[in-house]
Amino acid sequence: MKTIDVCLTPRLIPDFKLEDKVVVVVDVLRATSCMITALAHGVERILPVATLEEAAAQQNRGLITCAERDGRKAEGFDLGNSPFGFMDPHLAGRTIAMTTTNGTKSIVLSRHAACIVVGGFLNLGALARYLTVKNKDVVVVCAGWKDRVNAEDTLFAGALAAKLADRFTHANDSVLLARSCWEHNRANPKHFLAKSSHFARLMGFGLEKDIDFCLREDVYHTVPVLDAEGYLVAR
Numbered sequence: 001m002k003t004i005d006v007c008l009t010p011r012l013i014p015d016f017k018l019e020d021k022v023v024v025v026v027d028v029l030r031a032t033s034c035m036i037t038a039l040a041h042g043v044e045r046i047l048p049v050a051t052l053e054e055a056a057a058q059q060n061r062g063l064i065t066c067a068e069r070d071g072r073k074a075e076g077f078d079l080g081n082s083p084f085g086f087m088d089p090h091l092a093g094r095t096i097a098m099t100t101t102n103g104t105k106s107i108v109l110s111r112h113a114a115c116i117v118v119g120g121f122l123n124l125g126a127l128a129r130y131l132t133v134k135n136k137d138v139v140v141v142c143a144g145w146k147d148r149v150n151a152e153d154t155l156f157a158g159a160l161a162a163k164l165a166d167r168f169t170h171a172n173d174s175v176l177l178a179r180s181c182w183e184h185n186r187a188n189p190k191h192f193l194a195k196s197s198h199f200a201r202l203m204g205f206g207l208e209k210d211i212d213f214c215l216r217e218d219v220y221h222t223v224p225v226l227d228a229e230g231y232l233v234a235r
């Protein structure tokens with residue numbers, strides 16, 4: 001049987017041997033939810049970059065850019081980090097360069113994995129099916145917040161581990177913690193997350209609509225996969 005493991009914060013990535021594993025990067029609020037939404041709405045490719053400078057360089061090359069820092073759109077770029085911004089039909093067929101506080105950084109730090117895919121509640125079922133077919137050991141990398149553990153990504157890791165329970169054994173106790181978090185709160189995730197830090201931050205910016213959308217399950221069948229050139233494409 002294959003294993004599933006959970007890396008609770010990007011700070012712990014160096015402790016994981018990712019070379020022969022599928023990494024699922026998750027930043028429920030909101031980076032990976034935006035990536036799923038963008039590709040589901042016809043964006044052709046997403047180039048995740050770690051810094052604002054790299055995003056600006058891609059903007060100079062003519063790419064559309066999405067840049068977020070501390071929950072807000074970074075000055076001078078085309079898009080912020082709201083999933084609703086990626087539903088614009090004008091973005092269909094385009095390539096977007098994207099940088100966010102935690103989500104894109106986690107993708108960049110996981111780049112030595114055998115395969116990187118992107119998850120969120122929006123594609124939970126499709127992702128579980130993809131991982132079952134792939135049949136390799138899985139590590140869920142929670143983007144967290146500035147190297148700290150966060151509630152929403154841990155909750156999602158638990159939801160995914162629960163979906164895969166018949167086919168993947170737990171690699172260690174972080175999976176147990178994530179599963180327990182999910183089992184106790186699956187009936188009302190928003191109620192649980194209402195006590196969490198990024199929830200409060202986004203609510204402070206008037207972004208409850210974004211939170212509600214990102215917590216919806218199985219809205220899309222799209223699974224973003226990082227290709228050999230470093231772009232996320234739909235699978």
Ligand code: MLT
Nearest residue numbers: 029030031100101102103
């Ligand atoms: C991130 O990558 O840190 C988040 O997506 C932040 C946000 O909610 O915009």
